[in-house]
Amino acid sequence: MSRFWSKIVHDLDPYVPGEQPRIEGLIKLNTNENPYPPSPKALEAIRRATDEPLRLYPDPVSAELRETIAASFGLEAGNIFVGNGSDEVLAHAFMGLLKQDGPLLFPDITYSFYPVYCGLYGIEAKKIPLADDMSVDIDAYRGPAGAIILPNPNAPTGIALPLADIRKLAEADRDRLLVVDEAYVDFGGESAAALVPDFDNILVIRTFSKSYSLAGSRVGFAIGQRPLIEALERVKDSFNSYPLDRLAQAAATAAWKDRDWFEATRSRIMMSRNRLAGDLTELGFEVLPSAANFVFARHAGHEGASLAAALRAEAILVRHFNKPRISDYLRITVGTEAECSRLVEVLRKIL
Ligand code: PMP
Numbered sequence: 001m002s003r004f005w006s007k008i009v010h011d012l013d014p015y016v017p018g019e020q021p022r023i024e025g026l027i028k029l030n031t032n033e034n035p036y037p038p039s040p041k042a043l044e045a046i047r048r049a050t051d052e053p054l055r056l057y058p059d060p061v062s063a064e065l066r067e068t069i070a071a072s073f074g075l076e077a078g079n080i081f082v083g084n085g086s087d088e089v090l091a092h093a094f095m096g097l098l099k100q101d102g103p104l105l106f107p108d109i110t111y112s113f114y115p116v117y118c119g120l121y122g123i124e125a126k127k128i129p130l131a132d133d134m135s136v137d138i139d140a141y142r143g144p145a146g147a148i149i150l151p152n153p154n155a156p157t158g159i160a161l162p163l164a165d166i167r168k169l170a171e172a173d174r175d176r177l178l179v180v181d182e183a184y185v186d187f188g189g190e191s192a193a194a195l196v197p198d199f200d201n202i203l204v205i206r207t208f209s210k211s212y213s214l215a216g217s218r219v220g221f222a223i224g225q226r227p228l229i230e231a232l233e234r235v236k237d238s239f240n241s242y243p244l245d246r247l248a249q250a251a252a253t254a255a256w257k258d259r260d261w262f263e264a265t266r267s268r269i270m271m272s273r274n275r276l277a278g279d280l281t282e283l284g285f286e287v288l289p290s291a292a293n294f295v296f297a298r299h300a301g302h303e304g305a306s307l308a309a310a311l312r313a314e315a316i317l318v319r320h321f322n323k324p325r326i327s328d329y330l331r332i333t334v335g336t337e338a339e340c341s342r343l344v345e346v347l348r349k350i351l
Pocket residue numbers: 084085086087088111151155181183206207208209215219220
């Protein structure tokens with residue numbers, strides 16, 4: 001350890017992302033990527049953008065992308081903030097919006113990025129235990145708080161809260177900011193974007209990484225009333241963060257417009273998820289009800305860590321979290337039909 005480390009650095013509990021090994025020959029079901037290639041229209045847009053325009057700087061404010069997204073919600077570009085992945089959008093929210101008077105509330109089992117950013121920005125975190133069935137218990141979010149952040153569906157459980165519950169949380173205290181991280185909402189959740197016109201205390205964060213299959217491109221965005229979006233813009237400008245590059249802007253805009261690809265792909269993934277959940281249940285797993293592109297499951301007769309290791313030995317990567325209460329579970333991304341079948345076949349051998 002360096003003697004120059006500050007207390008903040010010393011106390012940081014760094015975010016440990018899922019493994020991203022070279023993937024030849026591996027079935028990669030560990031970081032919730034989409035198993036299918038992006039929309040051909042997005043690929044074509046990237047090709048077009050690699051010609052002459054790559055010589056030029058990108059649009060610093062991603063105007064076309066923001067207008068395109070906004071239009072489908074009946075909103076304006078000023079209601080949309082874009083960033084390099086929703087992780088960057090989240091980072092700006094933590095920097096500029098989530099340090100309020102009072103603690104930031106989030107589930108004790110949730111996206112591991114949140115406590116890391118609380119550590120970095122000196123935000124007091126209050127972790128609210130999940131209910132016995134592993135769902136988010138909105139009644140436990142009463143009491144004084146500076147703000148709340150929740151993924152919906154939650155990660156890594158995959159369990160979604162109904163929109164009515166999100167509305168209740170926002171209504172409970174209109175002076176308390178509620179950030180809803182909807183990374184997985186397109187696989188069966190209900191989006192809080194519909195609440196944005198009525199609530200100035202809701203910020204919805206979305207990504208192109210999962211349902212648009214553009215994880216490698218890094219595009220995320222936030223939807224909110226103008227003052228919240230302006231706050232994020234201010235943070236971004238002060239932080240000197242980079243605009244989305246030309247290829248990312250072109251790809252995301254074309255992907256968003258290709259509704260046929262989007263609908264077909266997400267229904268295919270949801271169908272595979274339901275089949276996978278059924279197959280795992282047959283194999284003796286307890287599978288939480290998922291509204292995401294992954295399932296969270298445990299087997300009474302086998303430890304999570306040893307199952308993950310056995311799968312790895314068969315070239316299948318899944319995610320195991322060595323954390324209290326969930327250490328028996330595996331988080332398994334929904335792959336192609338063939339990948340899911342292979343997983344089930346290997347598990348049948350292992351169990
Ligand atoms: N939120 C949640 C809940 C996630 O699981 C992820 C993906 N790991 C993200 C946000 C970030 O996704 P991205 O930065 O690729 O948009």
